[in-house]
Amino acid sequence: MRIPAFMLVAILGVFPLSPAAAQQQPPYWASIDEPEARMRTGPSTEYPTMWIYKREKLPIKILARYKAWRKVEDHEGTQGWMHARLLSASRTGLVLATNGKPVAMRALPDPDAKIVWRAEPGVVGSLTLCEKGWCLFDVTGRRGYISMSDIWGDEPLK
16 A cells, blocks of 8 residues: 555654654764774775774764764864764763862762772763763762763753
């Protein structure tokens, strides 16, 4: 059975894309999913390698898509291309070097809450529940709330 084009448009208008599918339109957050990932100058293995990342779970901002390639940006602002198989949809964050001191991870999303852990600059962890300036940050099972100003990988993208 064939569906006329005008009916298909009407059906799609009633059933919009799922949040997960909509999130996959750049820009969006991802993370490196391999122990070694090459950033290239263009979307093909024919392009030279700019950087080799040896840090699994490092947060990456996806800026554009071209076939199986993603234009990405790292926490230092470096942009290049990575193959999609090197990336995961898992949200992670990188603790920023704020005065070179460890950053407090708190029991509650409040600056006066008890400090349960401290994370060194450069530590990577999983992010969940990001709202009102705080994210729940998990570093190999050690969980606590961390201020959004102390991590990279959490800001809303448009």
